[in-house]
Amino acid sequence: MLSKKSQYAFKALTYLADRYEKGPVLIAEIAKKKKIPLKFLENILLELKKAEILDSKKGKGGGYFLRKDPAKVKMATVIRLVNGPIAMLPCVSLYFYERCKNCDEKHCGLHDMMIEVRDATLHILENRTLRDLQ
Amino acid sequence: MLSKKSQYAFKALTYLADRYEKGPVLIAEIAKKKKIPLKFLENILLELKKAEILDSKKGKGGGYFLRKDPAKVKMATVIRLVNGPIAMLPCVSLYFYERCKNCDEKHCGLHDMMIEVRDATLHILENRTLRDLQ
DNA sequence: TACTTACCCTACCAAAAAAGTAGACTTATA
DNA sequence: TATAAGTCTACTTTTTTGGTAGGGTAAGTA
Known part of the structure; x- marks a missing residue:
C-alpha cells in the first residue's frame, strides 16, 4: 500500500501541476487546500526538491514549483x-x-x-x- | 512489499505442496528445513488452517498438510x-x-x-x- | 542595512505495525 | 497413561510511520 506520505505527495504534486509555470506556490497554501499537516508537507516537498522534481524560491513571493513539465x-x-x-x-x-x-x-x-x-x-x-x- | 511473514508462509506452503497427500508434516520440520522461527511459524500455520487452506492432526504422527490440491x-x-x-x-x-x-x-x-x-x-x-x- | 517572508535543517516523539517469544493447555495415539 | 504434537493467550522487542518543535538561513523590499 502507498503510505500516507505518498498520498500527500501526490496531492501536492497535482496541485503544483495545475499551476505549472504560474509562479511559486506557498507550502502553507498547499497544506491548507489539500488538508496536509504543514510541517509534514515541508519535509515531503524538500525531499522532492532534492530529487530535482521540484524547485523553490525563498523570501517574499517565494514558494515551490515544478521543475519540469508534469508530463x-x-x-x-x-x-x-x-x-x-x-x-x-x-x-x-x-x-x-x-x-x-x-x-x-x-x-x-x-x-x-x-x-x-x-x-x-x-x-x-x-x-x-x-x-x-x- | 510482502512482509517477512508472507515470505515464510510461501516457503512453508511450498514445502507442504511438495508433500501433498503424503501425510502430515511437523511444524518443527518445516521450521528447520526452511529456517523459520518455530513459534512464529506456528502462528502462521494456524492462521492458514483457520482460513481453510491447511488442515492439521494433533498427537503423535500429527502435523500440518494442505487441505486441497496446490493447483x-x-x-x-x-x-x-x-x-x-x-x-x-x-x-x-x-x-x-x-x-x-x-x-x-x-x-x-x-x-x-x-x-x-x-x-x-x-x-x-x-x-x-x-x-x-x- | 534592517526587516520580513518563506524555505531549510536538525532533532525529537508517539502510535502502530511487524517480528518474534513464552508458557500453559488440549487432543490423539501407542 | 505417557508422550507427542498442535492450540491458545499474552507478551516483548524492533522498526516504520506519521507528526511536531523550533531555530537557522536566504532572498526580497523599504
Missing part, C-alpha cells in the same frame, strides 16, 4: 522516491535489489511470479505521469 | 490472508475497501491509475497457484 515526471519515479520499492520482493526490485537468503533465484517460483507482477506494474507506472493525475 | 490455492488468496490488501490504495481495494476522504473517486486521476495497477496485478495473482511455486 515528464513519471509516476514510477515519484513512488520510488517517497514510498520505496515498487516490486513485492527485494530480490526482484530493480532499484532496491537485495539478494535472497536461503533461496536460489534461478529456481524459485515465487521469484519468477513476482517479476511478472513487477513488470506488469511498471508497464503502467513508467508510462504514466503527473499529467495523468490532473 | 486450487490461488496466490491472491494467500497474499490477502497473510499480507493484506493487494491494491496500492484502500479506495481501490476489492477486499479491503475504504472510502477516500477529501477526494472524489469519480474524478481522481490517482484512483483510476491505481485501479489499472490493481487489475494488472490481479490478472497474474488470481491465475497463479501454489502449484506454480513448486
Whole structure:
C-alpha cells in the first residue's frame, strides 16, 4: 500500500501541476487546500526538491514549483522516491535489489511470479505521469 | 512489499505442496528445513488452517498438510490472508475497501491509475497457484 | 542595512505495525 | 497413561510511520 506520505505527495504534486509555470506556490497554501499537516508537507516537498522534481524560491513571493513539465515526471519515479520499492520482493526490485537468503533465484517460483507482477506494474507506472493525475 | 511473514508462509506452503497427500508434516520440520522461527511459524500455520487452506492432526504422527490440491490455492488468496490488501490504495481495494476522504473517486486521476495497477496485478495473482511455486 | 517572508535543517516523539517469544493447555495415539 | 504434537493467550522487542518543535538561513523590499 502507498503510505500516507505518498498520498500527500501526490496531492501536492497535482496541485503544483495545475499551476505549472504560474509562479511559486506557498507550502502553507498547499497544506491548507489539500488538508496536509504543514510541517509534514515541508519535509515531503524538500525531499522532492532534492530529487530535482521540484524547485523553490525563498523570501517574499517565494514558494515551490515544478521543475519540469508534469508530463515528464513519471509516476514510477515519484513512488520510488517517497514510498520505496515498487516490486513485492527485494530480490526482484530493480532499484532496491537485495539478494535472497536461503533461496536460489534461478529456481524459485515465487521469484519468477513476482517479476511478472513487477513488470506488469511498471508497464503502467513508467508510462504514466503527473499529467495523468490532473 | 510482502512482509517477512508472507515470505515464510510461501516457503512453508511450498514445502507442504511438495508433500501433498503424503501425510502430515511437523511444524518443527518445516521450521528447520526452511529456517523459520518455530513459534512464529506456528502462528502462521494456524492462521492458514483457520482460513481453510491447511488442515492439521494433533498427537503423535500429527502435523500440518494442505487441505486441497496446490493447483486450487490461488496466490491472491494467500497474499490477502497473510499480507493484506493487494491494491496500492484502500479506495481501490476489492477486499479491503475504504472510502477516500477529501477526494472524489469519480474524478481522481490517482484512483483510476491505481485501479489499472490493481487489475494488472490481479490478472497474474488470481491465475497463479501454489502449484506454480513448486 | 534592517526587516520580513518563506524555505531549510536538525532533532525529537508517539502510535502502530511487524517480528518474534513464552508458557500453559488440549487432543490423539501407542 | 505417557508422550507427542498442535492450540491458545499474552507478551516483548524492533522498526516504520506519521507528526511536531523550533531555530537557522536566504532572498526580497523599504
